[in-house]
Amino acid sequence: MQGIGSRPRLHVSADGAGVVGHAGARLLADLADVTGLTSSYSTALRPLRPRGTGHDPGRIATDLAVMVADGGEAITDLATLRDQREVFGPIASTPTAWRLLAAVDERVLGRLRSARAQAREVAWLQASETRCGIPAAKAGGREVPGLVLDIDATLITCHSEKDQAAPTYKGGFGFHPLLCFLANTGEGMSGRLRPGNSGANTAADHIAVLDDALAQIPDAHRYGTDILVRTDSAGSAKSFLSHIRDLRARGIRTSFSVGYAVTEPVRRAIRSLPEQVWHPALDQDGTLRESAEVAELTGMADLAGYPAGTRIIVRRERPHPGAQLSLFDRDEGMRHQVFLTDTPFTSGSAQFLEVRHRGHATVEDHIRSGKATGFGRFPSRLFGVNAAWLELSLAAIDLMAWTRVLLLDGELATAEPKKLRYRILHVAARITRGGRRLRLRISATWPWRHELAAAFHRLAALPRPAS
Structure with a gap:
């Protein structure tokens, strides 16, 4: 039955x-x-x-x-x-x-990378001729002009002995590749395979991956388009940011938006901010973000050695349950995140620049998808x-x-x-x-x-x- x-x-x-x-x-x-x-x-x-x-x-x-x-x-x-x-x-x-x-x-x-760059130029021309070209990245309900490159590292676990696999800072064993994705389309612009014990904040590796990514961009876009480079605090090394600035002398209009560690001088600067300078933060759709505020710290923290015109911006937010907080955050009752950018005051408010920087989090989605598309397991x-x-x-x-x-x-x-x-x-x-x-x-x-x-x-x- x-x-x-x-x-x-x-x-x-x-x-x-x-x-x-x-x-x-x-x-x-x-x-x-x-x-x-x-x-x-x-x-x-x-x-x-x-x-x-x-x-x-x-x-x-x-x-x-x-x-x-x-x-x-x-x-x-x-x-x-x-x-x-x-x-x-x-x-x-x-x-x-x-x-x-x-x-x-x-x-x-290197020849394989050059071949991929040639194909990318064709694909982008095809997008211009048959569609509306390469789509813009978005932040705060607005389009971000030009191209946005997101750089981040990730850990790949190895379950057997492999050449140059090594213990990682999280107690695992494997590789620690550094990768760059184009936020506009999700393209994998560049990546360097590194031993598991490689530093997350190695400036030389960030420079190599960025230069590889820029070489992937067709000339018409590399020299005629604004290019924003976003990283977490691992990319805040002065030499890396100076390299981004120096690229302008070669006709490449690069700028940066990178995380920055909340050091003791930064904490003192945050504590000294009057309440009236804090402004509501934005969500990615442009609406106000609940219980989150943004303030400009430029001029209140020592940025000696960083490129001229570097700004420092802070966001504070009521922590969600389970958030990892520092002692400073616990004392203040708020979670604080700080970033640096060389975008001038005339090109964006602190609110927009903060939500633009927070868009760097999408690189985690690209890495997760990338691990399901080859580099989550090395053969x-x-x-x-x-x-x-x-x-x-x-x-x-x-x-x-x-x-x-x-x-x-x-x-x-x-x-x-x-x-x-x-x-x-x-x-x-x-x-x-x-x-x-x-x-x-x-x-x-x-x-x-x-x-x-x-x-x-x-x-x-x-x-x-x-x-």
Whole structure:
């Protein structure tokens, strides 16, 4: 007797023909071709072409990036694409892909980064020609002019011995990469793999990651657009902020908004502030933030050695339950956060600059999504292989971002990778042939079939880069 809500009885066999899974991942593979990423990788990796396999190394690198964007966690996951040759074409074996990654040294890694920058220039031109260009980051209900780069470090746990893995400051063991994301689109601009015991506030690493990120920005935007660099207090080193300021001499209009430690002199300055200088803080939608206030500390704290025009701003807020408070915060009954910026007084009130800085918290979402898109797990004991894996993970993150910007609308245009995989990439479809065409037929009952079909049509209409 069938119970209420029982499912229809099935007879399962493994002899289906013409059915493919992960059909939506073909969208990413084609996008890599259309933006020129595959061809740029081919040029960058030409000296590493494996003998006797017939596989182009650029195509191998692209397939790895597509696999990672699709949710793959290990090189063996290439089998998901390889076993569906009708959709994805010939895919390299796991040993061939492994040998390619093992051959990537620091010099080749630089060529891979340059190849990704070339593809980004094409993708941004396509966005300008077919959409409204690169979207603006927002804060306090307003658009933030130009581009916003968010830099932050994260810990990656290793469960086995790996080259240069080390104990972390949180008592774990693994790596401590430093990463940069573009707040406007979520693109993974740059990243450096570092040992687990690397310092969070190392100025030289921040400078290297920022310079790598700037090299990813097309010339028309790098030299003609305001670029805001945001970090937490780990990026408040004087030498790093001086580097940001010095970039202006090269025609790059950079500015900074970085966290700052609440030191004893800063505490004294906060205590000396009269109540009338505190103003209500803003939420990201522009409304007033309950129980939070902002004040300007510029001129009341010693900023000797910092770039001229540096401002210091403080926010105080009633702490939420469970918040970690310093003794100073407990005494005051408020949680205090301080940041530095060189944005002049004529370009924004303290209220707007504070909510703009607080937007840096979105980098945590980008890192969380990035860990689910490759760099949450490194596949090799060899540091060089893992560094190459991180670079291809950033390419995978870019492919997902370009898909959202160029091909999707509505809710999907802001969706995180998990949602895109469930709704778009992992859809099953049937392969049919007729009229000299190979057709990918998405199920007529799949809720997001129209969005996926529209994305493929937009992809076909994108202008191609000049060969």
